[in-house]
Amino acid sequence: MAPSHGLSIGYLAERTGLAVSAIRYYEAQGLLEPWRNAGGQRRFHRADIRRLSFVMIAQKFGFTLPEIREQLSSLPGNRTPTKADWARLSEGFRRHLDARIATLEKLRDDLDGCIGCGCLSLPSCALYNAGDRAAKKGQGPRYLMGDSPDT
């Protein structure tokens, strides 16, 4: 049931599909700030449903909880996102996603090149040099798949 003033954690869980424990965890991470009733139980704003929905969607786009907290706290008065906020924030989502897709597409291209060129005999492998592990220690090209320049 929906209490007339202040939502219980169980109701919020039911409405969002999140586990009660997850909501408590999000509070501990600073994503929500419920108040307490006389008995010490958490009471939430109706807008917190929207806030939690935003959290869930942002997670799908690959943001971490600290990043999501940043996004939420960047809103005036730490408010729950409005439609206008959403339009602006979703721009960032778009960029984040585009970057991830681009990374994977580059990996796919490298894979195609690697199949074609017979990577196993190459002294340096595009598959390894491409992507996030690259330029980790500035140690020059890595010799993969058992080959080395002197072999």
Place this chain on the structure above:
Amino acid sequence: MAPSHGLSIGYLAERTGLAVSAIRYYEAQGLLEPWRNAGGQRRFHRADIRRLSFVMIAQKFGFTLPEIREQLSSLPGNRTPTKADWARLSEGFRRHLDARIATLEKLRDDLDGCIGCGCLSLPSCALYNAGDRAAKKGQGPRYLMGDSPDT
């Protein structure tokens, strides 16, 4: 240096760029099977460099260590992948990657639709229903961003 018969773990680490601790961890996960010398130290085959390279590349494509172990153990005699094996395995990599890209592109399309249609006032949100969390409990559509059918 490269010992003339049997590679030390440190040499393997140097050649692959992996940490010594990581190589030991991979052994514990069943990805490698070094033998021991008289003093009890691990000694590796030269082909294990190639084997580790395969592991690193497969990880970039999003496979877990148990999955990679499966792939390696599917090879006749649990051998290190040859060029022919590589051509076959890379097909699986390609499919894996294509699927991941497709998921993200669907998410991007849903996002674009959501910005345009004013998701905040929709009773059900494509952004939430799309993707991996969907169909988790068969509980029907989730009502996101604070809206419900009776509101």
Place this chain on the structure above:
DNA sequence: GTAATTTCTAAACCTAACTTGAGCTCAAGC
């Protein structure tokens, strides 16, 4: 023949995002 480096094992620790459990209190129904 030392000294320095590497390697060994086992267990503990790490991050992220939660879940689970124990033991207790609060609220609601009859």
Place this chain on the structure above:
DNA sequence: GCTTGAGCTCAAGTTAGGTTTAGAAATTAC
């Protein structure tokens, strides 16, 4: 007034993929 269910806190467990630490033994370098 009793029972049941929901909620509370705090600590520990979970998964993945490792890293760190400690103390001892092996190996290499000079």
